[in-house]
Amino acid sequence: MRALTVVCALLALASGATARELSFPLAVDYSLLQAAIARQLHVAGGEGVVWEEARGCRSLVLRDLHVERSDARVRVTARGRARIGFGLFGWCLAPVGWDGYVETFARPAVGADWQLRFQDLESHVYDREWQRTTLASRLWELLRGRVEREVGNVAVDLGPPVSEARALVRASVDPGRAGPVVAALETLHPTQAAVDDEGVKVMVAVDLPATAAVEQAPEPALSPIELQKWQGALEHWDAFLVFVIKNLGSIARRGDVRDDLLDLLLTSRHQLLTVLASGPTPGVDPVRQLFLDAWEQLRAIVRRGALQGGAEDRVVRFATFLVAGDILAALDAAGPGLGIEISADGLRRLARTLEPNYEGDPVAYSEAPDAALRELFQFHEPEQPGGGPSPGTWWWPGPGAAEAADVAPPDLAAVVRRLERWVPNDSEREAYRDAVARLLSDVAERAAEVNAIEARFRPVFAHLVPTVGWQESCWRQFVEKDHRVTFLLSGSGDVGLMQVNRRVWRGFFDLEKLEWDIAYNAGAGAEILAQLLNRYGVREGRGQVENGARATYSAYNGGPDAYRRYRLARVARTERAIDVAFWKKYQAMAAGRALDFVLCIQGWSPSRTQLSVVPRAATPNSCMRSRRSSATRTIEACHISIARRPIASFV
Known part of the structure; x- marks a missing residue:
């Protein structure tokens, strides 16, 4: 709250047209x-x-x-x-x-x-x-x-970090509008020092020039090149955050610090999706609010993870990072008057305060898998399909488990080969359903094992994975488009069977494999669900284990901040419908009544007494009612899934 209070105070003071001396604290x-x-x-x-x-x-x-x-x-x-x-x-x-x-x-x-x-x-x-x-x-x-x-x-x-902050701010303003900013930076001076719980609080004052409010005419829509630049600014921000998180995570020994770093990364990326979905606003820096939203949480993690003991040079580097970032965040509150933007050059300079000798570009954006990021948060690479499943673990979404147990399970590798670019017709529907069920059963078992899921949550997880596949994609990896087979892709960048978002999970998985390898996509989704279950679902499932599944899916759909969404009273109608639809599907899956509904071939209307006490009208049914071949080759837009998030303009 400290940085938020400073920002609000600065915004209030900066709104007038008279030059004022503004004060804000720096914590040593x-x-x-x-x-x-x-x-x-x-x-x-x-x-x-x-x-x-x-x-x-x-x-x-x-x-x-x-x-x-x-x-x-x-x-x-x-x-x-x-x-x-x-x-x-x-x-x-x-x-x-x-x-x-x-x-x-x-x-x-x-x-x-x-x-x-x-x-x-x-x-x-x-x-x-x-x-x-x-x-x-x-x-x-x-x-x-x-x-x-x-x-x-x-x-x-404090001179070096303050000088670094001055250079950082200069790099974050258009040269044509730099005059007032440079003049303001020259007036930065300390006024007093006091003790608080974080350390010594040094009050810093700056004289901001008068910025009379000017009513600006609406700006024209951005050109294609400007749109690309706008998207690039957001990608530079994400790359900067990953660089800082990896740098901090490499020296953070405490597990709770690493958990908070993952929470910060995923939360910021879900916010980035929202910004992409909203589209650009001419004249508005897209990174500014993302930076301000993340900074307070990031600085708290830095204090716990990097400043508590350790080598002196490391402490000094992170202290410089915090001081420079605090000054940038505080002065950025006057951004409407000074024209400050969080530019790629500014982020690059701030990142280099942590690693001055880093040879690469700390804000370079890449979709390639990042082994260091995966290792930091102990994510596992989805395994290639092997032999048959463990005895008694082969699952299918219908009744008659005893009868199914008498049938020898197919070799998984053969199943995956059969599923490659398979868009089933009516006559293939049953075989396709059983093949996907076999695959999801295997990846769920593997993910539960490598992520050491508690024994009491193993049955929950075994139902959770196929239910999420049902909720997200109707068990489809591939669809037909313009008479050609391609991978399922939502407007917000969610890919394939498990609708793994390629921006949220950038660096954790191989994007091309997520698109074209159904086993890899299923394994990635199961890995994400296992991680979220261990981090959020277990704590929610202490009283009732099924709540662990509901919390895990809420986090899967909406990010770490949403893990309690399924039980909150005040939730947006669309999000409520998503969580209710998932819960009905999960109960059907656990009861062995999923049947062909997992393919969304026909309308599904479970009775309240069988599956839920929630009014039936609260849960939109699957929209695919036709049994015609064409109905099995596409996914209707009204299917309640992660695809109902706001559609991003750039994917």
Whole structure:
């Protein structure tokens, strides 16, 4: 909320036509302060000699340095040991030793030179039980001056990140409109420093020029080249976010940090789909709101994952990244008046604060599989079809499981070969249904195994995978278009049997295989569902396991933020219809009553008493009612699925 408050305040102040001084905070994290103090006290490597004379006869050694808040001051603590004696002819006479803790309080202050320092120091010394003793106090009278002098000499230089932020903002404004921005940047100056829970908050002021409100005439629609540039800006943003997430994830040891990074990535990509679906607005930066929406969550993850311990150079790099990004986010609130845009050059420069020596382009967009991204979030490559399934696991969507068990299951590789570019006619419908059922059963079993799905959720997952295929595509990978067979593709870029969105899951899977390999598409969908079940479905299914399936599908359809959508009271009508339709299908699948309905050949109207207590009118039925061959070769638009999301202009 901190950045949001700053942005709202700046927007309110920037709306007038009079030049004003605007203020916003920069947080200097305690980890950065700790690294600076440790360097000054020579304990950056763990243990350091702060003072030593007479060949060790007089010395002070500190370790385990820690910096935190104490009311309105900064508290610095360290474990230490000291020895004080009299050196004579190589001997240490009457040495007195101490082992305990040092505690120093200080008030932060910032100067016009952007140097953050400590003033009004107050120090104490304790024994190993954090108790004051007479001996320790006398020793400390001899040592206090040295420690306080060293702490007082600590200076955190905010100049480099502020300079980086200035260059970043300059790179984010059109050269023809750069004059007011450059003038405003030159007025950036610190005003005061205070302590809060994140660290030391340095207040920064900037003088914004007067920007009288001008009513602009409607701009013409974008040309094809401008449309391509507009889409490219969004792709640069996605590439930037992936670069930062991979950089942070490579050093984040905590599983919850990596989970939050995946949540951020998927949420941002679902928002990107919404922007694409809405289309461009002339004169509006498409990346600006995506950046502001993601920045607060990203900075919180950086603080937990990168600034909590670790090498000093890494802490400094990420601190520079945060300071530069905070300044950009704050000044961007004045974007309507200053013409600031989050450009590719700006994103590129911000990314390089994390990895100055990176040889590639951190905002280059590629649809190729990204092994590092997949490894970071422990996604598995869909396996190629092998032999037959485990005994008793072959599933089909109808009754008579005992009878089906007497029939030897076909070899999966042969099944997949048969499904290649297969658009079934009426006479092939049953064989096609059984082949897809066989494939979905296999990929569900494999995904459950490699993702270690809990035993009590295994039956749920076995029903979930084929139900999602039914909901998303009516079990179709291929359709006929203009008398040619092609892969099923929605207006928002969802591909094939499991309607895997190629923008949301960019880098996780091979796009060409998603399009033309039905086994790969099924495996990718099952992998996504397994990941979402473990992350969101399990927590929702603690009381009733079926809720795990409902939460997983809501997240599959709407992104991580939507995993509770199925049970919320206030949900958009279209989204409610999607979740209700899925739940009815899931219950039919679990009860063995899916039958030929999975192909959407005819209208499906399950009774309320059999499948759901939701009023029947709330669930649109499948629209394909004809048994004619042509009805099996296309998917009607009114089928309730992920394809009902707003249609993007560019896919």
